[in-house]
Amino acid sequence: MKNNLLTRIKNDFQEGTRFKWFLLSILITGLSYGLYKGMLDNFLAEIVGMGEMDRGVTEFFRELPGVMLVLILAAFYMLSAETMYKVGAVIMLVGMGMHAFLPPSKVLITLAICTYSLGEHIQLGMKSTLSLKYARPGHGGSVLGTQSAVNQIGTLAGYLVIVLVFSIFVQNAPYRTFFWVATGLAAISAVFAMGITGRSVTDSTKRRFYFHKKYNKYYMLEMFYGARKQVFFTFGPYVLILFYGANASTISLLFAVSAVTCFFASPIVGRIIDKLGYKVVMVADTLILVIVCFFYGFAHHVFPKNIAFIVCCVNYILDSVISLASMASNVYVQDLADNPEEVKATISTGVSINHVITIFIALCGGWIWKTLGIELLFILSAILGLCNSAYAATIKKGEGKHV
Incomplete structure (x- = not known):
């Protein structure tokens, strides 16, 4: 073999x-x-x-x-x-x-x-x-x-x-x-x-950079996705370290479990996108995200600290899985594009837009956590996710071939 x-x-x-x-x-x-x-x-x-x-x-x-x-x-x-x-x-x-x-x-x-x-x-x-x-x-x-x-x-x-x-x-x-x-x-x-x-x-x-009017919704979706992703990517592990006292072994194990989970979940999410359409996936993943953000920001108010830590770890992995739904936006671009080069140029531009948003979210997120608490930080992440879904819901039938 x-x-x-x-x-x-x-x-x-x-x-x-x-x-x-x-x-x-x-x-x-x-x-x-x-x-x-x-x-x-x-x-x-x-x-x-x-x-x-x-x-x-x-x-x-x-x-x-x-x-x-x-x-x-x-x-x-x-x-x-x-x-x-x-x-x-x-x-x-x-x-x-x-x-x-x-x-x-x-x-x-x-x-x-x-x-x-x-x-x-x-x-x-x-x-x-x-x-x-x-x-x-x-x-x-x-x-x-x-x-x-x-x-x-x-x-x-x-x-x-x-x-x-x-x-x-x-x-x-x-x-x-x-x-x-x-x-x-x-x-x-x-x-x-x-x-x-x-x-x-x-x-x-x-x-x-490649900008075209027909991709305006894609650019906005990348902005919302980049903002919400950055909250978990940067501050998710740091909450576990500073607030719950997780050591490097625990954090690395969390990354490993998350990577393995996403490895197996990725093709499943891809098939769901093909079967249900990218619009449904874009909208639906936020319903899970709101639950994830609530428990990540408020678990210590609901459970004893040791249980809250486990809940946050599970939710970190769950967020990694639902982040795979971002593949749906790439399928959306593919549906709108006239040729493969246009797809690559548009997605590359979307990644750049994503990065521009993430650098400012990193600064704002650190300030929000320090001055207003982790609860508000993850409420913000949930709101950004809801904005992402609300905008995805405006995609009309006929904009792409597999809405």
Whole structure:
């Protein structure tokens, strides 16, 4: 079975391409990221001493490269996708190394996070381009799936390592040691990246904004989705750490369970979108979201603290699953578009709009939590979700083919 799987993967790629180097780079990057992400929030809270507002400011700078990505890719349009992928790998290595050797001050660690994020976003912009370039004709979807699976396997392995090690070293959590380990892995990934050859042209749809009147509702949906997503992505784990005292092992385990759950739930959500239509899914997911937000913000008022913590963990995973419903908006774009290039350009623009909103939500969310409490923060998330559904409900039959 293993040989059949490897043979199938090999047959999806064109001969003569360095796809093995590419996949190894993605696998090691995923492992490095899993270690990094699994302990970052606890490191910021326990070692750097970041509070609610500080976390929002840090997230603002982490998301900033995502906003600037279109401009960055446009400025370096003359470089091939392979070269940009390598540049991203080197910048990620530098950023991870900064976490390992810089003093744990708020300013320096925020700079390290921003640097790593810049490399990460550059690579994200190139992964799909290179995957499709290396794929045999008619095998693009399979190659994209393989690339995603390899990345998820690496990331999940990183999470599980943090769960194991930080369960053993509870008192003296080895943050610095594992930042060095993650840096070493980032260096290995960069070496594999350097082995990639070719002169693939970067995807022009990622180098420009594309606005058209028929996509106005999609742009608004991306704004609402980006805002509500950011509340859980940034502050969900931090609530568990600051309010409930969750350690790095627990947070990393939560990330691992969430990743596995989404891995199995993703195709199910996709089939639901195909069967019921994207409009129904866009509207319905908010009904679950309101319940999730209520329990995340008010569980400690309803249950004893230890039970409330479990309720919040379950709701964090549930939010990750319902966030998969964002695929529905991509199907909506596909229904409206006249050609595949228009789909890619529109979705790329939507991602940029999403990032613009998230950086401001990060700042506002930190301030709201600090001054008004976590209850209001998650009420805001529920309201944003309701706005998303209300706007989705305005999609009329005939706007797309599968409403």
